[in-house]
Each structure stands twice: as C-alpha cells, then as structure tokens.
Amino acid sequence: MATDLPISTTPDTEVVPRRSKPTSRLSLVWRRLRSTPRFWVGGIMLAFFVLFALFGNTINIYTPTDQDIYALNKAPSAQHWFGTNTIGQDIYAQTVAGLQKSLLIGIIAGPAASLLAAIIGSTAGYFGGRVEVVIVWFINLLLVLPSFFILVLLAPMLRQLSWMAIVVFLALFGWMIMAQVVRNQTKAIKDRDFVKAARYMGVSTPRILSRHIIPNVASILIVDATLGVVSAILTETSLSYFNLGIQKPDVSIGTLLAEGSGAAVTRPWLFVFPAGVLVLMLFAISLMADALRDAIDPTSGANRD
C-alpha cells in the first residue's frame, strides 16, 4: 500500500527512505535509555545484586540456618566471608537469603502501591464529582488509621500466613499519599488541550487514562515506585524488628539489621554487610529509575534542547 503514495523526489532535498513501520514508542524509549550511562551503572549493579541473591549461596558451603559451633562471633575470614553471629550462623549465607526476601518484598510491594495509586488517583481526578469525593474520603480514612496499630492487631493472623501477607499489607497501606498527588496532577492534565482533543476524537476513558494521563504522571510514579521499594524494605525492617514482620525461619535484610543493630559497634560485620548491601542496592535502583524517567519523559531535564 505504501508504494501507492508519492515519495518525495525533489532532487536537492535528502530523500529519506520510508520505513514500512515507524519506530514504536517502546523502542524509542529503549534507544534513549541505552545512551544513558546512569542506566548502565545502575543496571549492572542491580543485576549483580539480583545474581548475588539468586546464586550467592550456591558457592557457599553454609546455609543460612547452619550453625558453626567452632566459630561463634567470628570476624570475616576465609571460612566465613562475612563473619558469624552469636550462635555461629554464617552472615554471608544469611545476607544472601535476606536479600532474596527483601528484594522480593520491595520489588512487589513498592510498584504495587504505585500502581494502586496511579489507578485510584487518576480515576478520582479524571471523573471528579461524587467519585472523587468518595475516593478522597476513603484515602483520608486510611491515612488517619494508624497502619502500625492495625498490624499489631493483625499480627497473630499474619504469623500464620506466609510472608506474602506482608507484601499485600505494605502495598495496601502505601498508596494513599501518592494517589493524592496523582489525583491533583490528573486534574491539571485533564483540562489540557491534548486530553480534550482525545475526548473529542472519541477515545475511550480507560484509554485516555492509560495513554495520556498516566504516562504524563509517569515520571513521578517511577520515582515513587523506587522510593516505594525503599520504603517497603524499610517498613518491613521496622516490622520485623518488632517481631511483626518476617517470621523465622525466614530471614530478610530487615531481621538481619534488627539483630545486628545492637552489635554495630562491637561486632560491625553483623551490621555493616547487610546494611551495605541494602544501601548499594537501593542506590542502583535509584540510578535506573532516574535514567528511566528521563527516557520516558522527553521534556524532562536531560532531553531538553
């Protein structure tokens, strides 16, 4: 069909061969992402941590639950790479296991909360009126309810359930403030001409929301999802500290930090290794998110001409 159309044949202008298919949005984003060093630095670091979490223990002779009674409270050595704790458990093995759990919790709960925030916030902002009033009322209700208190009440139940319950809990109580932000952004974008144009073209409401509104708040959502990973891991840490979060025999970076925090000065390996892994991993995620935001949003800082 394309051959039927006249191709520009002006001799002095550069003849641009027409591709049968214009580059799609995703590949454009990828093309931009590729050229950002931040993305590669963050990506390689994160990949390292993911591999570390997945396969770190295959090269180690100890499991997280093994107790080496000949090496109690030992500093890092060739035997125990990250040292051991009071009952002779290998910190390296525990860090790897904790990292697995924390990564999983953070990577599910953070983005899940952001997704909830995006859907609920944009719906409230776009429709306005009664829908908005009800949603805002519900958000405020959740905000005034102390989530920690609820958790204490739910703790006996959570103990019986798996760690997935924690993920659900973190997502359910982590979206409200972001939803308010998304709602306000949506209200501003809703009146922009390109949204009106889409409406007058007959574009359906879910499509307007997913194609025009949410991508336009995507940059804050991506930052929020990153911070969500961070805050999910941190909330999980504090919950575990009060013995409300991850239950034994599961370990997470949170429980490790809670256990090691008391010995941070006297036996720093108990604290420094899990904490260092955590900080570096979050740094890697932030770098990637930053690069991703610039790639998705052609108007944000780095792409502006």
Added chain:
Amino acid sequence: MTETLSTNQSSTNQSTPPAQAPILEVRDLTVTFPNPKGDVTAVRGVNYEVMPGEFLGIVGESGSGKSVSSMAVMGLLPSTARINGSIRYRGRSLLDMDDHEMSKLRGSEIAMVFQDPLSALTPVYTIGEQISEGLLLHDPQLSKDAAHSRAIELLRVVGIPGPERRVRAYPHEFSGGMRQRAMIAIAIANDPDLIIADEPTTALDVTIQAQILDVLQKAREITGAAIVLITHDLGVVAGNADRIAVMYAGRLVETGPVDQVFARPQMPYTTGLLRSVPNLATAGTQRLVPLEGKPPSLSNMIPGCPFAPRCPIALDICHEVEPELVSHGTPDVAAACHRADEIASGHLTAGTIFPRPEPVEKRVKKEDADRVLEVTGLQKHFPLLKGAVFKRQIGTVRAVDGIDLEIREGQTLGLVGESGCGKSTTIGEVLEMVAPQKGTIVINGVDVSELSKRDRLAMRKDVQVVFQDPMAAIDPRLPIGEVIAEPLTVHKVPARQRNDTVAEMLELVGLDASMADRYPHEFSGGQRQRIGIARALVTNPKLLVLDEPVSALDVSVQAGVINLLEDLRDSLGLSYLFVAHDLAVVRQIADHVAVMYLGRIVEFGSSEDLYDNPQHPYTRALMSAIPVPDPKVERSRERVLLSGDLPSPTDEISGCSFRTRCPLFSLLPESDQSRCTRDDPQPRQVEATLVACHFSERISELEHSGRPRPTQH
C-alpha cells in the same frame, strides 16, 4: 554625549530638534547567557538611541532579543548574563551603576510596564499601596496621605472608574485591562523621562488593547516621557510609534520613521513580515505571503546575514558577511542588508522579493449546499455555587445564551469575540455531541441528542478540532506519528494502514513523512500546529473546528498556516468553524462571520457585508480596535473606543447586554435609551446582516464622534 555615533540613524528626528541629545543611548550591546551546551548570545551588537519624548517601537518575533535588550537597560537581567557594550541614560553609563544607584533610577526616571500585569503586581498589597510605595521610595518627604491622594489621582488619569474605591482593591480584584492600567499608573507615578513597555497589550483583548494604548499615549502627553514599546504586533507600532526598530536574531535589521519603513521597507525581513500579516484593510482579497523557515538558533550562529537562509534574494555574500546597519541613501532609515541599495533605489520591489502566491480562484459559493452544522437556540448556563459543604446557587453564568449558527459544506464560518464571550463554550458544546441544555445541534442532518453511543463515535470521524496552543494540544510524550494516528486507533483502523495514512497526512500539511517518530518538542510552533491539523484531517472529516489556530504562533508563521488551511479547505471540500479574536485573520479565511458578545450573537452576515458595512456598534468597536499595520490608514481611521471591560457573565443586565459599554447608547436621547435598558434586542435584518440592536440604523452617528459626547437631538 560622550561617544561619537558610528551610524547616522535618526540623529535628526522629525518630532525633535536635531540639537537635542538622546535620552537613552545603547551602543554595541551584547548579551550572552552562558549555557553548558554552548553560550546563547541573545543580543548581538545593538545600537539605538531614544530622543526625549520620542515613541520608539521595537518589533521582533519571539527569540529575536527584543525583550532581553530592554531588560538589560533596566538592569533586570539575571546575574549570570554577560553584558557588553554601553547603555547610557542622559550620558550616565547604566552598566557601571551598582544596584543601589540603579534602583534609584528605576521607577523614578526610567519606568517599566510588563507584559503580564498579574505577576508584575504583588498580590498581597492593595493597588494603592503599590502606587504609594513607588512614590514614597523616591520621595521620602512625601507624607502617606499625600501619597494616597496622589495614587487616587493617578488611577483617575489612567481611566480607572471610581478610583477612591479602587485604590483599596487588591490586584486579583482587577481585570487584566485594569491591572495593566494600574501598572501604567505606577510607571508614571514619579513622572519618568523614559517608559519601557514590554508587550504591554499582548495578554489583553483587542478592545482593551486599544484602551491601554490610548492610556499609554496619554501618559506620554502628561509626563512628556519617551516611550519604548516592545511588541510583535506591527499594527500596534504603526498606529503609535514615531520610529520603528526591527529586530531579528539578536540584531537590529532596520530602523527608521514608521511612515518610511512601512511604506518602503529596505530589509527583506521587514518586507516579508509586512506582507505576511493579515491586514484588515486588504484581507480576503489577496493571499498572504508566507515567510518560510524559522529564525536561526542563537547558540551557534552561522556566518553571514542571519536572515539569508529565509531570504529569497540572498546572494553569495549574504551567506558570508553579516551586513552592517547603515543608511542606504534615505536619511533616517538604516537597514542591515547587502542589497538594501537596490531596494532603496527601487530596483527591487516588495513584489519581486516576496511575490504574492497566485490568487486562488474565487470559489463559487453554493448558498444551497448541504448544511454541515446547524445550531439553533443553543444555551449553556452554569450555576454559580457558593459554600463548601452545602452548596447553594447564588447566580447563573450565562456562558452561551441562545445562539444560532449554520455552516454549509465547503464554507467557513468565523466566530469572533473577546475572551469570555462564550466562544469556547460554544465549540465545546458542538464537540461534546450531547443534547445541550436548550436548543439543538444538528450535524450532517442528524440531531446529536438522538445519537446512540455508537453513532456518536462514528460521527466524531466527521468533526475534528484544532486547538489554539499546539504546545498544549499534543501529548508531549508521544511521537507525532502516534499523535496523528490516534483518531484512527479509535475507529479500529489496522496498524499498517494507519502508518500509511500518517505519512500521507504529514506530506499533506507540508512536513516530511520521515518525521513520524520524532517527539513534539523537536518541532517549532508552526510545525506543531501543522501536526495538529494533520491529526484533525486523518479521519477525513467534513467539519473542522479551529479554535484560534494561529493566535499562539509568531506572525511570520501565521501566514503559512492560514494559507495551508485555505488550500486544504478548497482541495478537500472541508467546512470550518473558525473561532478567533483577530478580525483580520477571520476576514482572510471566512465566508460568513458571527460576532459574539456575552453569550449572544450580536451580528451575523457574509464577511464582505459585515466587514464593509458593520451595523452593530460592537462590531464597529472591534474593527476599529484592531491595529492595521499601515501608519497612514491607522492615523486617519475613525476610532470607536469602548469604555470599561467585558462585564462578568454573572451580571444581570436588563435589556441589551451591550448597553453598559455601548458607544451608541450614550449618544441616544433618554427616551431611546430606556428601550435599550428595557427590551432585549432580537436579531433582525438590517442592510445585509443580521443585527441584534434596536438602533443600528443610527450607527453612522458613531462616525462623527471618536469618543462619546452629548447628543444634539
């Protein structure tokens, strides 16, 4: 005078004796903004001077450096800017002054009027306090009471009604026009010798613009100050300035007395600008001459004349050496062009530089063509609510109050009015395609209130819209190929066919098909508007709603877009509903014109009849408010100035809604006035147009009075 002039421009001015020293002298002014991606030189060696009492108009497109150069004079540039050259005010160098000295000078001797009066006034202080502040700062002896009464006096001078009361008002309580008046009051408070007005009327409606320009002239009479008016509107300069300076790419390219420059421009850029602007006097009879291309990027300047890439008469030398701004035989006029001698001597005329495109064949208007859009008695009232929890209605906003419109196939209806008159609400109602509060909307012979959901979706194919601001109307996050294809995805067109259609559309609007995967921010304003038009055309519609499609564009680009719209209409048989506030643009393109005021159509007719012989006083006022880029026409024109602002649509005005501002109303004897206050005028046929006015037969009385005066009946 400490320096000798390098150029001989305007050392003799018509209105001032040659012996007088200039009040402001700018020499070789260069302003550079450091930028990691290459420094941006916004002003590159500008020379000009302003004589006492002179009115200088500086004209240029956005990015030409006109504002930056005047900000440099006021010392208001950010500290990162590197400023070279000299700026002398009465012989004193402004660039060597410290901030303290500069502050003393600002406001007392040099005053500034900004484009946006809302951001230029502090919202937390009353207008009176802000005027007094300026007075007290520069005259510590003045008592507070004296400053207060002087503030009232100043507000009266600039024409704010009830100044005793208004002096206590806050900026947000003022309308845009009143704020700008207040700004002028602050500017003239200390009897300055130089007023710099940076696009003072750009944000305002035409009738308000006319008022503000009037006030500015009055301010000049009272204070005797010289005025530097910076604008993009050639018409504004033509009617007000003594001398004009045209800026392009950070340099002055032509200076001279307005009469000479407008009559015989010597720089091709000025010629191109003048020929590209729709002109109320000539519009509709001839094609506009588009000025192709865009101004050069200021960060990496190419050698040679910056206009050369767009100049149709450029020689080899133009691409190598940048011409100096020198006189070419004509005293007072200076132009920066290698071929200005040829132009000045008459060997090259405007017609040969920018030949007018072939006039389009006069279209045979089929008065019996099918009606594409028919609106009868359309009404849209918004309830005005108060209260946070328990809302109660305290009034009604009559945004659209019973209007009739019709558009026939292949024709253009221009809908004209000031902001707030209900134009946007009207097109919103048409585009929503749902049953209006009152009245009917019939598209292609189908009443929209009877449409099923599926039919409505199908009908959206036939009616598309182009918005005012191409920046806002295109999702910045999508490549333009997807932007243009979006209406097709709605109608489930397969992807392969979509891509072909997009390529076709891009070529139709004069863009390259290979641009489909670029993002909107890579395009210029005019190109973006073409993208908007391509998107609207992609479903092959019958009716295109154009909401101020050129008013956000630079003047040189407007002509190209208007011509494109004309061509598309004629080749594709489109009908347009063309909404605009600029009557000249509407005349260029419309077959019929409807003038709207406060939710009503006050006059409707074919564009020839309406423009040649307007019958409603509002139409007359609108037309006289539009500046014509021709000093002769502009000076000899009868002016019908409207008093006051557009009333709020919440106001209940009995009888004719225009009577509060009507210049004819004030000329009528009392017995006739009572009819205006009592009866709501219905549209009736007067001469060739439909007019909603009781006394339009007496419209000619307006011509004998530029301003309202007592009647002799």
